[in-house]
Amino acid sequence: MESICKVKDKIKAGFTENCWIPHHKGYTVSNGYEWLMGPHPQQTWSTIVWSNWKIPKHSFISWVIMREGLNTKSKLHAYGYCQDALCILCEEQAETITHLFEDCIFSCKVKRFIEAWADRAFLTFNEIQSPNGNRMQLKVLSLILTAYRYTIWYHRNSARHNLCVLRPELVARQLKELVQQRIRSKAKEKDGHTDLNIQASIGFM
Structure with a gap:
C-alpha cells in the first residue's frame, strides 16, 4: 500500500488543471509510463528484430539476447x-551469450554450413541495418540470423534437458528448412502466387 501511495504522489505531478501533462487531455497507462520513465531512444536493432518477416518466437529470442536476458550457465x-x-x-569455455552464439565450436560449425548454402559470410544485426545491398536479401539475411539464434538456443536447451543434441549439419538443415518455409509463405502472402521478385532476389532458395 505504501508503494502504491508513493506512485500516486509521483503521478499527481503530471496532472494539473484537470489535464494530464501537456498535449494530453486524458490519462492512459502508456502516457503515464512514458512520463515516469522520461525520454529514451529506440534501439536501432528493434525494427530488424521485430519485422513481420520474422517468425515471432525467433524474434522474441533475439530480443532477449539483445537485452542480455538469456539464462546462460x-x-x-x-x-x-x-x-x-x-x-x-x-564444454570448453564459460557459456556466455557471446560465446554461445559467436565462439562456441558447435555454433561455429552450424554457421559454416549456413554460410555454405547462403553463399555469403554470416552477418550481424549492425551489418544488416546497412543501407547498402539488396533490401530483399537483407530481409532474408536478418530472417536467417534470428532463426540461427533461436535454433542454437533450442538445441542448447535440448542438450541440457534431454542430454542429447543433433550434429551441426542436421541443425543447419533444420534451420534452412525453417527459413525456406517462411520465405515461401511470405512470397505467397499477397495473392496466393509465388512472388518472382522475391525468388529472383534470393540466390539460395
Whole structure:
C-alpha cells in the first residue's frame, strides 16, 4: 500500500488543471509510463528484430539476447543454480551469450554450413541495418540470423534437458528448412502466387 501511495504522489505531478501533462487531455497507462520513465531512444536493432518477416518466437529470442536476458550457465552459476559455467554444447569455455552464439565450436560449425548454402559470410544485426545491398536479401539475411539464434538456443536447451543434441549439419538443415518455409509463405502472402521478385532476389532458395 505504501508503494502504491508513493506512485500516486509521483503521478499527481503530471496532472494539473484537470489535464494530464501537456498535449494530453486524458490519462492512459502508456502516457503515464512514458512520463515516469522520461525520454529514451529506440534501439536501432528493434525494427530488424521485430519485422513481420520474422517468425515471432525467433524474434522474441533475439530480443532477449539483445537485452542480455538469456539464462546462460554463466549467469546461473553466478546465482548458484548450477555447479559450473561450462558451455553445454562444447564444454570448453564459460557459456556466455557471446560465446554461445559467436565462439562456441558447435555454433561455429552450424554457421559454416549456413554460410555454405547462403553463399555469403554470416552477418550481424549492425551489418544488416546497412543501407547498402539488396533490401530483399537483407530481409532474408536478418530472417536467417534470428532463426540461427533461436535454433542454437533450442538445441542448447535440448542438450541440457534431454542430454542429447543433433550434429551441426542436421541443425543447419533444420534451420534452412525453417527459413525456406517462411520465405515461401511470405512470397505467397499477397495473392496466393509465388512472388518472382522475391525468388529472383534470393540466390539460395
